[in-house]
Amino acid sequence: MKSSASAPTTAKARAVLAGARKVFLAQGYSAASTDVIQREAGVSKSTVYAHYPTKEALFVAVVQAECEAFMDAVRSIPIRPGALPETLKALAVRYLEVVLSPAALALFRVTVADAPRFPQLARALYLAGPRVMTLRVAEHLAQAVEAGEIDLAEPGRDAAASLFVSMVRGEPHMEYLTHPEARPTQAQIEQWASLAVNTFLRAYGRAG
């Protein structure tokens, strides 16, 4: 069911991918060197090239694997049916935890950085993250509309979901992308999630 690349089988093959993951996510495509990847993986130069024909192919494999892991993380955020405010809040908190994780920030950095050179990877990131999250939110909002908890006649379900996700991610994502040493506290995440949910429900909720 993998979209393209096959998962490595042997121990050395896994070591190559793991080393490449570490180096590429830390340094980006151009700054990373195959020498360092090779050393990090504890293998020789030709072992790297035995599994991946070029540095580009190795980078593509790494980013694709990370996008799939990222997508799985977003997909596995539970949506517990219940009162809408609590459900949205929990959703927002979990999404922020994923999106602000060091791995997700690094993936975003290196993928967006080389988007002009690897446009398909940038698109894969978009589909794996914001798109999947927005679709899931839209689905749940549809249920809330049915239940009469919310009124989305005007902007539409999809636009409302997209806006909600933008509100949740917007400011903290920007902040931690531009402050690479800093880490968000749980309190900040909760606070921002509450702010976004409250605003969203003030705008569209029925029993505000």
Added chain:
Amino acid sequence: MKSSASAPTTAKARAVLAGARKVFLAQGYSAASTDVIQREAGVSKSTVYAHYPTKEALFVAVVQAECEAFMDAVRSIPIRPGALPETLKALAVRYLEVVLSPAALALFRVTVADAPRFPQLARALYLAGPRVMTLRVAEHLAQAVEAGEIDLAEPGRDAAASLFVSMVRGEPHMEYLTHPEARPTQAQIEQWASLAVNTFLRAYGRAG
């Protein structure tokens, strides 16, 4: 009044900076080579090094200059006093035009990409863009509160401004960062701005 680097005076010096700007914004720090910059500028290698001691210094000069230009662009967005919906809409449209411009997207890409290596540049970008915009919005929202057009008692003026900017920028910024060949249409910008403004005013406006 410049914060750090001095503006180039001679024609060659300007050519070096212009060439570096073009190449760095297109390729990022690591992928860019001083050879290409030198050729782009129409000067020799040592002319580059006569003005900037290292590639790093040249990159810093380019990004700082771009951040200042970006800040000026955000600062020069007019806030015409008038009815709040129209004022916010115009503000949102102009902000999106700036933030989604090819130069701003490229600046974001290369700066965020190398944020771990050049953290002060990433912070400069944050201050030049989101921070300046949010402060301006907060200022205007304070006036709207005074005029009784809006009620921001609960989240507070600064949080509301930050949320508004997140709503405006969120989805389209993400979309065009991850689809480098595509360009937004004016209609899309207007539509997204309207959506953000309407939602914000539904949540906090008094005469919704």
Added chain:
DNA sequence: GTCTATATGAAGATAGAC
């Protein structure tokens, strides 16, 4: 598949003349 050793080119930076 995996290693050591190496080919080949390009990168950042400098020397020295003008």
Added chain:
DNA sequence: GTCTATCTTCATATAGAC
């Protein structure tokens, strides 16, 4: 300040033995 020519290092990638 500006050029041509060059130094040195390090990059991607390959050859050939096991």
